[in-house]
Amino acid sequence: MERSLTHIALFAALIAVLGLVPRVDLAAGVPITAQSLGIMLCGTVLGAKRGALAVLLFLLLVALGLPLLSGGRGGLGVFVGPSAGFLIGFPVAAFVAGWVMERTTLPAFWAAAAGAVIGGIGVLYVFGITGMAIVLDKTMSEAALLGLAFLPGDVIKAVVAGLVTQAIARARPAALLARA
Amino acid sequence: MLTLTSPVDTPLHRLRAGHKLGALAVFTFGLFWVSAPLVLSVALLVVAGLYLAAGRRFSLHGLHMLRPLWPFVVVVALWHLWLKDPASGATIIMRMVTAVAAANLVTMTTRLSDMIGVLERLARPLAPVLPPRRLALAIALVIRFIPVLSERAAQLAQAWRARSGKAPRWRLFAPVALAALDDAETAAEALRARGGAG
Numbered sequence: 001m002e003r004s005l006t007h008i009a010l011f012a013a014l015i016a017v018l019g020l021v022p023r024v025d026l027a028a029g030v031p032i033t034a035q036s037l038g039i040m041l042c043g044t045v046l047g048a049k050r051g052a053l054a055v056l057l058f059l060l061l062v063a064l065g066l067p068l069l070s071g072g073r074g075g076l077g078v079f080v081g082p083s084a085g086f087l088i089g090f091p092v093a094a095f096v097a098g099w100v101m102e103r104t105t106l107p108a109f110w111a112a113a114a115g116a117v118i119g120g121i122g123v124l125y126v127f128g129i130t131g132m133a134i135v136l137d138k139t140m141s142e143a144a145l146l147g148l149a150f151l152p153g154d155v156i157k158a159v160v161a162g163l164v165t166q167a168i169a170r171a172r173p174a175a176l177l178a179r180a
Numbered sequence: 181m182l183t184l185t186s187p188v189d190t191p192l193h194r195l196r197a198g199h200k201l202g203a204l205a206v207f208t209f210g211l212f213w214v215s216a217p218l219v220l221s222v223a224l225l226v227v228a229g230l231y232l233a234a235g236r237r238f239s240l241h242g243l244h245m246l247r248p249l250w251p252f253v254v255v256v257a258l259w260h261l262w263l264k265d266p267a268s269g270a271t272i273i274m275r276m277v278t279a280v281a282a283a284n285l286v287t288m289t290t291r292l293s294d295m296i297g298v299l300e301r302l303a304r305p306l307a308p309v310l311p312p313r314r315l316a317l318a319i320a321l322v323i324r325f326i327p328v329l330s331e332r333a334a335q336l337a338q339a340w341r342a343r344s345g346k347a348p349r350w351r352l353f354a355p356v357a358l359a360a361l362d363d364a365e366t367a368a369e370a371l372r373a374r375g376g377a378g
Binding site: 002004006008009013058060076146160164167175 | 322
């Protein structure tokens, strides 16, 4: 009970910290924020249910008015802006990533990277693109064109999510709750 | 930790948080049903007026919070100029800016403690599944551990630079995630030792 609670809270904090890290240069000349990496890790490390709850807790703090989204954004405004769909998709993305991690017997890297791609990119983009289509009053394909800008960064993040999950599986096999 | 509540005191700060959130919900819902440019510009003027009434510093802070919208404003504006349909482009931009500015206004004029008060009332029906004390504890844990974890991340980055001279890039993420997992275990033990999470 306490273990679930503290893991959910600590990973909500981790999402915030990864958003505060000001633009980590992942590869030379590709500056991206690591916040969506945090979303992927919630699923691949904590598993579907706890991962989704950690993301929900994080979003709750954002809605209460803490500037925890990357770039110091936060408050209620972000939930009606053009990126709102991505925020609503975050918990679902973590859930799907965790589900893939739990239900497959692939090695940690492949399971986590696949989960991050399916959840953190596939599912998340459906929500995000729908949100942009509604707020900007565009068709789905026009909105998808705008969303493509984020794709290269997110593919890199999915690979990193796989590497980080693999590192945790090696260093603390018992702490990888998605596989516990 | 800093919140987005404005330190500039305005009459809006003294309104009940629940009332502000209710009014915001109705206003936002209405905004997405209206497409008459005249009505939208009145709504935008009303919101802008509320900001301006609170003074220059408050208004500038409000403008600063709208900054992430500019890329979208530019894209929509160019798109509709290219389609030779500036009127509907203006409608979309006005609606988006008004909705976000109104929501930010509520955030900027409501203290965190009042927001948590509203949350406690809203979460009351969930009590059998999610005891209010547990939710409050989870929120407190996140707020407490954000500075702890970011301090840890900074130390790990320094240690890395001391050894290699290069920036750690993505290699920092695994140790930071491990630190979060270890802190979670320790905090769970500490909670159990103090009578559990309730």
